[in-house]
Amino acid sequence: MSITIENVKKQFGSFQALDNISLNIETGELIALLGPSGSGKTSLLRIIAGLENLDEGVILFDGENITEINAKERNIGFVFQHYALFKHMTVFDNVAYGLKVRPRKSRPSKKEIANKVHTLLSLVKLEHFANRFPNQLSGGQRQRVALARALAVEPKVLLLDEPFGALDAKVRKDLRRWLRKMHNEFHVTSIFVTHDQEEALDVADRIVVMNKGRIEQVGTPEDVYDHPNSPFVYDFLGNVNLFKGRLKNGQLVHGNYTGPVDEGFTQNDVEAIGYVRPHDIQIERTAILEDMVPAKIIFIHAIGPIVQIELHRQDVDEYLEAELSKEHFRSLKLQRGEQIYIRPKQLKVFIPEDFSI
Numbered sequence: 001m002s003i004t005i006e007n008v009k010k011q012f013g014s015f016q017a018l019d020n021i022s023l024n025i026e027t028g029e030l031i032a033l034l035g036p037s038g039s040g041k042t043s044l045l046r047i048i049a050g051l052e053n054l055d056e057g058v059i060l061f062d063g064e065n066i067t068e069i070n071a072k073e074r075n076i077g078f079v080f081q082h083y084a085l086f087k088h089m090t091v092f093d094n095v096a097y098g099l100k101v102r103p104r105k106s107r108p109s110k111k112e113i114a115n116k117v118h119t120l121l122s123l124v125k126l127e128h129f130a131n132r133f134p135n136q137l138s139g140g141q142r143q144r145v146a147l148a149r150a151l152a153v154e155p156k157v158l159l160l161d162e163p164f165g166a167l168d169a170k171v172r173k174d175l176r177r178w179l180r181k182m183h184n185e186f187h188v189t190s191i192f193v194t195h196d197q198e199e200a201l202d203v204a205d206r207i208v209v210m211n212k213g214r215i216e217q218v219g220t221p222e223d224v225y226d227h228p229n230s231p232f233v234y235d236f237l238g239n240v241n242l243f244k245g246r247l248k249n250g251q252l253v254h255g256n257y258t259g260p261v262d263e264g265f266t267q268n269d270v271e272a273i274g275y276v277r278p279h280d281i282q283i284e285r286t287a288i289l290e291d292m293v294p295a296k297i298i299f300i301h302a303i304g305p306i307v308q309i310e311l312h313r314q315d316v317d318e319y320l321e322a323e324l325s326k327e328h329f330r331s332l333k334l335q336r337g338e339q340i341y342i343r344p345k346q347l348k349v350f351i352p353e354d355f356s357i
C-alpha cells in the first residue's frame with residue numbers, strides 16, 4: 001500500500017502543528033518520522049491513521065483519496081509507546097483479538113486463528129508465553145506481543161508511535177531488530193515515530209526529519225546523515241563541531257584556519273558556519289597539510305572501539321570533539337595535554353542568513 005500525503009495542514013487553536021506537509025511513501029517501505037518534541041510527528045501519524053482530522057490537504061492510499069474515510073476502515077495496525085495490551089487476556093488472546101472480533105463472514109476458523117497466532121508468536125520468539133498475562137512479561141516482551149497483535153489482522157499499513165520509548169537502551173536495540181525482521185517478513189508499509197536519531201538511522205529505509213511542523217529533509221539514513229541539507233538536520237542527526245567564520249573568495253576563514261568550501265557559493269565576505277562531524281576531524285602530530293591548525297588535547301575517552309578526544313583551539317579559544325578508531329589513536333600515541341594539528345576532512349558550510357540561524 002503506497003501512501004501519499006499532499007499539502008497537509010493542521011492547526012490547534014492558533015498553533016500551526018503541521019504546515020504544508022507533502023510526502024510519498026512507497027509500498028513496503030519502513031519510514032521513520034524523526035524530530036524533536038513538538039515537531040508534529042504524532043499529529044502526522046494520527047492524521048494518516050484517521051484519528052485526527054486535517055484542516056487542509058489530502059491523504060491517498062494506493063492513489064485513492066481516503067481523507068474522509070474513518071480510522072476503522074483504513075485497515076491500519078497500531079503499536080503505541082505504552083503497551084495497550086488487554087490486561088485480563090492472555091498473550092494468545094491478545095494476539096487473536098483482532099481476528100476473533102471480525103464479523104462472522106470474514107472471521108477465520110478457530111483453528112486458523114490458533115495457527116496464525118502461534119506463527120506470529122514464534123516469529124517474535126514468544127511461543128512459550130502464549131498462556132501468560134501481560135503483567136507476567138517484561139516491557140520488551142510486551143512490545144513484541146503488541147507487534148504480533150498489530151500484524152495478526154494483516155494491516156495494509158503499520159503505524160508505530162515511539163514504540164520502544166519506555167524501554168531501556170539495550171531492550172530498545174533488541175526491539176529494533178524485531179521491528180526490522182517483522183517488517184521484512186510482512187512487507188507492510190510501516191511508519192514509526194521517534195525522537196531517537198540512532199533508532200531512525202538504524203532501522204528505517206528512509207527518514208523524514210521534521211521540525212516545527214515542516215519536513216526538513218527526506219532521505220535514506222546515509223543521505224540525511226552524510227548530506228544534511230540544513231544546519232538543523234546536521235545538528236539533530238549527530239554530534240557536530242562548528243567553525244563559525246567568514247566566507248572569503250571561496251574559502252572558509254575561521255581564526256587561523258582557511259579551507260575550501262563546496263562550489264556553488266556566490267557570496268563573498270559574509271558570515272558562514274562550517275559543520276564538521278567528530279570523525280571528520282583529522283589529527284596529526286605535525287602540520288603536514290597547509291590547512292592544519294594547532295589544538296591542545298584536553299581529554300581522552302578511550303573506552304570502546306572509538307576514541308573520543310576533546311580538543312581546544314587556542315587561535316579561536318574554542319573546544320571541539322574528534323573521534324578516532326582505537327588503532328589510529330594508538331598509532332598516533334596521543335597524550336592528554338599535548339599539542340597536535342587538526343583539519344576538517346569534510347566540512348559542510350551554511351550561510352546563517354539563508355537558514356535564519
Ligand code: ATP
Nearest residue numbers: 012013017035036037038039040041042043044195
Ligand atoms: P513528541 O515527540 O513530544 O510527542 P511530536 O513531534 O509528536 O512531539 P505532536 O504531538 O504532533 O508533536 O505535537 C505537535 C504540536 O501540536 C505540539 O506543540 C503539541 O502541543 C500540539 N498539539 C498536539 N495535539 C494537540 C491537541 N489535541 N490540542 C492542542 N495542541 C496539540
